Amino acid sequence: MSDSPALLTLRGASFAYEDGPTVLRDLDFDVPEGRALALLGRNGSGKTTLMRLLSGGLAPRTGRLAVAGEPVRYDRKGLTRLRTTVQLVVQDPDDQLFAASVAQDVSFGPLNLGLTDAEVRARVEEALTALDIAALADRPTHLLSYGQRKRTAIAGAVAMRPRVLILDEPTAGLDPDGQERLLATLDGLRAGGTTVVMATHDVDLALRWSDDAALLTPQGVHTGPTAATLARTDLLHNAGLRLxxxxxxxxxxxxxxxxxxxxxxxxxxxxxxxxxxxxxxxx
Incomplete structure (x- = not known):
């Protein structure tokens, strides 16, 4: 694993949905600052639950989440602080977009932070430029292509200026050109200091893109440098992944x-x- 300091840490985290089995049990997990981390595992392995724990959408039943060593509090103030540090973009952009236009949608998060109009406009312009959709600012969201909706959803997260951006299957449904453009955008965000976590089923994408890979298996999570980790056939088998x-x-x-x-x-x-x-x- 990287020598970079952990920006997010889960310690002893367990979670079970109501009337359901335990999804994660006694999990220790680190997100190192400045690294690109690929999160991989079979369906039902707990990837979505883990991402929601890291972003504050769920609270662990046991254990704790900390940001830069400070435990997260699950009151309004604590969650607001967490969400200015960590942003999650879900797989289906239609689950995240709701405003009439692209700019309105991207401005939603900054407006809720109580920023001035000038600061909100600056953040929206910055995010739209970073995602290469500035020309779409006034476009109605229902007229966007799938790839444009993906970029708009990510722009809404980027406008919060998070230190950690968590993406659930961001390349799913994109054609090869759309995938390349999105990966170039993510490289630009990383160069600007954003730590990126990507959940994906695509082991080839993980090998190409990430510094570290985390494999969720029934025995727990194994995290390490991507090339070495994805060469472990035992881990890949347990995670339901191919070489x-x-x-x-x-x-x-x-x-x-x-x-x-x-x-x-x-x-x-x-x-x-x-x-x-x-x-x-x-x-």
Missing amino acids: PWGVAVTGLLRAHGLLPDTAPGPRTPEELAAGTPAVPADG
Whole structure:
């Protein structure tokens, strides 16, 4: 795991929905500051519950959540403080958008913070620019494409200027070009100091994008550097995930002496084609 300080920490956290089984039990989980973290696991593994615990949408039945070492209080003041630090964007943008226009929707969070009109406008413009949708400010939300609705939902979270942005399957439903544009946007947010957590089923995306990977299994959660973690076939099996393409290719190249053990392997077909490593034409 990273040496970066933990910005969010869950300790001994358990949660069960009313009249349902326990979803998470005695969970310890860290979100290091400044890292890109991929959260992976099979359906029903608790990813959504964990994201809602981290963002304050749910309170743990046992254990505690802390921000920069300070325990979260689940009163109005404590939750307001948490939500200025952590923002969650759900998978379906239609569950998050409700205002008549893009700008109105993005302004909702900052307005609820009691900011001045000038500060709200500045945050909305900043968020729309960051998500490359400034030209859509006055567009009715019901006239947006799916990808535009995704970006608008993320812009609403970014306008809160969170230190941690948690995204539930943000690339789901996007075409390849839309995925690339969104990943470029996330890279820009990370460069600006935002810590990004992404829940995804896509192990190839996790290998390419994240610094660390957290695998939720029936035995608990295992977190570590992405390449090493996603090479653990035992963990992948327990998490209901397949081996990433890049990990499989890297193993094959090393087995044939085409890639030194100390060299990083290709994460995508494009990196392999670019010469990481150079594969003989007859190989």
